Amino acid sequence: MTKRPVICWFKRDLRVEDHPALARAAAFGPVVPLYVVEPDLWTQSDASGRQYAFVLDCLDSLREGLARIGLTLIVRVGDAVEVLEDLRRETGAERLVSHEETGNGWSFARDRRVADWARGQGVIWDELAQCGVVRRLASRDAWQGRRDAFMARDIVPVPEGARALSVSGVAPPAAQALGLEDHCPERQRGGRARAMRALGSFLTERGESYQWAMSRPAEGARACSRLSPHLAFGTLSVREAVQAGRAAPNGRGKAWAGAMRAFQARLAWRDHFMQKLEDEPEIEWRAMHRAYDGLRPREPDAVRLAAWAKGETGLPFVDACMRSLRATGWLNFRMRSMVMAVASYHLWLDWRATGQVLARYFTDYEPGIHWSQVQMQSGTTGMNTIRIYNPVKQGHDQDAGGAFTRRWVPELRDVPEAYLQEPWRWEGAGSLAYPAPVVDVAASARAAREAVWAVRRQDSFRDEKARVIARHASRKRAPRRRGDDRQLRLEL
Numbered sequence: 001m002t003k004r005p006v007i008c009w010f011k012r013d014l015r016v017e018d019h020p021a022l023a024r025a026a027a028f029g030p031v032v033p034l035y036v037v038e039p040d041l042w043t044q045s046d047a048s049g050r051q052y053a054f055v056l057d058c059l060d061s062l063r064e065g066l067a068r069i070g071l072t073l074i075v076r077v078g079d080a081v082e083v084l085e086d087l088r089r090e091t092g093a094e095r096l097v098s099h100e101e102t103g104n105g106w107s108f109a110r111d112r113r114v115a116d117w118a119r120g121q122g123v124i125w126d127e128l129a130q131c132g133v134v135r136r137l138a139s140r141d142a143w144q145g146r147r148d149a150f151m152a153r154d155i156v157p158v159p160e161g162a163r164a165l166s167v168s169g170v171a172p173p174a175a176q177a178l179g180l181e182d183h184c185p186e187r188q189r190g191g192r193a194r195a196m197r198a199l200g201s202f203l204t205e206r207g208e209s210y211q212w213a214m215s216r217p218a219e220g221a222r223a224c225s226r227l228s229p230h231l232a233f234g235t236l237s238v239r240e241a242v243q244a245g246r247a248a249p250n251g252r253g254k255a256w257a258g259a260m261r262a263f264q265a266r267l268a269w270r271d272h273f274m275q276k277l278e279d280e281p282e283i284e285w286r287a288m289h290r291a292y293d294g295l296r297p298r299e300p301d302a303v304r305l306a307a308w309a310k311g312e313t314g315l316p317f318v319d320a321c322m323r324s325l326r327a328t329g330w331l332n333f334r335m336r337s338m339v340m341a342v343a344s345y346h347l348w349l350d351w352r353a354t355g356q357v358l359a360r361y362f363t364d365y366e367p368g369i370h371w372s373q374v375q376m377q378s379g380t381t382g383m384n385t386i387r388i389y390n391p392v393k394q395g396h397d398q399d400a401g402g403a404f405t406r407r408w409v410p411e412l413r414d415v416p417e418a419y420l421q422e423p424w425r426w427e428g429a430g431s432l433a434y435p436a437p438v439v440d441v442a443a444s445a446r447a448a449r450e451a452v453w454a455v456r457r458q459d460s461f462r463d464e465k466a467r468v469i470a471r472h473a474s475r476k477r478a479p480r481r482r483g484d485d486r487q488l489r490l491e492l
Contacts, residue, residue: 003029005091005165009098010035013234014058016065018155020128025097026159037077042178044106046359049175049182050329057190074169081117099130102278102368131238132271133278151242187329195230203248210259218404220332228364274368276472284371289382291455300349309357314437317395320408329363338389344378345388345448351378379452382465388445395421
């Protein structure tokens with residue numbers, strides 16, 4: 001009996017290697033490899049042109065990878081349910097295979113509509129895991145072991161002898177056709193080959209200084225693996241990264257050994273944070289600890305929000321980081337922490353508004369990581385340390401000499417180093433084409449600390465905190481180092 005075609009729906013898994021869904025589809029029958037450009041997805045407030053440009057790179061690479069095994073990528077534009085129904089009618093497919101996706105609220109709702117469609121049409125939809133996130137997890141108690149077991153499994157081989165089906169597709173629309181206008185001149189490029197080059201150079205050349213350089217925006221741009229966008233859009237699987245890191249040569253000294261341990265830890269914490277959104281999708285728009293839902297005005301101060309987003313707060317290191325992020329689509333972990341914390345504490349802006357801005361700026365935006373970490377830096381989880389960064393001190397600590405600050409804030413090129421992070425104290429400040437600080441750093445931090453701790457002192461706070469810990473806290477305690485709060489460290 002002739003086997004019916006199987007639709008393999010690619011989403012945030014744009015590769016053919018270690019691809020359980022593609023292997024499953026190829027085992028059932030002729031494969032229709034499908035990518036749907038969903039215009040509504042790209043109109044969401046967390047989407048941006050830099051992300052779409054990265055996806056277009058990845059689709060070119062995926063097309064080449066599929067061609068090597070005799071398959072043709074089919075790209076269609078429209079609502080996913082409508083596209084899938086059209087393909088079902090054209091091909092007679094009775095099975096849909098894809099990976100599970102821990103995405104934003106929009107993609108979650110879309111997947112529920114796809115599930116309804118599949119049931120209504122008698123289509124079997126196989127959703128397979130591609131990372132350590134566990135769907136419908138009953139308890140976090142055994143999660144770590146399940147995640148580690150997944151990472152230890154053999155890499156799924158690229159299917160051989162896959163059978164193709166002739167189906168028409170279209171070229172992906174240009175960004176402008178989707179309303180995406182986003183200038184990011186130094187963004188990372190996507191695709192499998194670039195992912196593998198980044199992985200290889202990190203494990204053999206760039207990674208030696210990873211442990212200390214990841215805290216600094218200039219040095220971190222080279223010393224960090226730069227795999228985060230490739231993991232976010234799936235040109236590289238997490239399992240591939242884990243196993244490659246474990247197979248890296250030993251005996252290269254303490255720096256390399258420490259770097260590889262740190263790399264493995266961050267890959268594990270990546271899955272840990274994604275599990276939070278999988279378990280509680282509402283944390284994209286509700287405070288993890290409900291007592292903090294009304295902490296800050298839901299309508300943020302428009303002037304402060306715009307100044308922060310443009311890098312015009314008058315706080316040099318913050319502005320340098322935001323301008324760098326806008327131009328490159330990437331920022332190192334500690335500076336991600338700092339810019340979010342300054343927005344939340346010093347500028348007293350609601351995390352939902354500033355989180356959307358950062359989501360658009362990050363080429364490597366991964367909803368499952370992003371929203372729980374945005375909340376951590378805003379003090380709304382109820383179970384994490386309240387950390388209010390001093391942006392002046394961070395500038396001195398992480399940009400000694402001021403080269404990064406001067407590059408991105410050239411208005412301060414003539415300011416002496418002693419005043420670079422506090423130019424308002426310099427006698428020549430009046431001649432600068434640079435704004436005065438939008439807030440007093442010390443006073444705003446003090447007011448924020450008092451407000452956040454006032455919530456923590458409420459009688460009902462402890463019960464809700466217990467709920468959050470039971471649902472989301474790690475069951476594996478790691479050694480803590482001075483100054484290490486394990487927050488916003490996962491943008492690899």
